[in-house]
Amino acid sequence: MLSAMLILFAVLLGTDVLLKERVEEELNPGEERKLPGGKVIIRKVYNRGFLLNLFDGRPAIVRGMSLFAGGGVLLWDCLTFARKRNYVRKLGMTFVSAGAASNLFDRLARGKVVDYIGLQTEKKFLRNITGNLGDLYLACGSALVMAGELLFAIFHGDKTKK
Template identity: 35%
Template sequence: MIFIGLIVFLAAVDLLIKSSIEEQEECDFPKEMKGTNGKVLLYKNHNPGFSFGFLKNRPELVQAVPLAVASFLGGMLAGLLQRKGRLAEKLALSIALGGALSNLYDRLVRRYVVDYFSLQFGKLKKVVFNLGDIFIFLGALILLIAEFIRMFREH
């Protein structure tokens, strides 16, 4: 049950931030996030496609593919929840699903994903993310590390 709570919490946090961004005037962006010394800029970007606007002219795919992926991840997590152990995998899938569901909500309801921050480091300056994206990446990273550790333990 804790993993379901984590999914809901992470999705809710991202969706609340997105709603806050959406309520602000577009002319107020970009702006520096307080307390970051200019290392994080806030934006109000609407992305109707995948990363970098890929397939923005194919909204049916942009909705169907994430729905299928989120369903698959949810199914994997449901299967794992029936088993003892595998906490890293359960945590990874929960974190990724929290982000995926937040972005999926945007795709299905808003018809675009709200991206709202950019890290001012190197090539990342050109990329605007949201927390959902970070959760998906973090979940995938944890899953990858857990699999490598399990592989090395088995050999």
């Protein structure tokens, strides 16, 4: 099980890192390319802060908090994978870890995160948001972790009660 999750982690991380590299090489800031269907847009946007550029003018804080959060994810991985069962939680943590590692790598190597996925929608707020696969991994992984916790509680109950 662990080896399958490590392979999945490597594939997810590698895919996002390679796509970021390709966007860096092929697109100019502000340039947009629509994917077939027209709903997904590829564009190059730099995020020096957190979500929605929070703290973008404070790089030392952003870097320190990113390292701290990355350490927390690593610790949670160790605790999660040391336990038996709860494969949904483990799958979720694999996605969370890949997203966190990709964005942390970007932040440490470039000093910023390369975002490249936008949506063509009527809602201006959503249209102005640009993310990357790592962000999607974090969102999907978090949902899987929560689902895993819920399923574990339903099927295994609280073993501390007597």
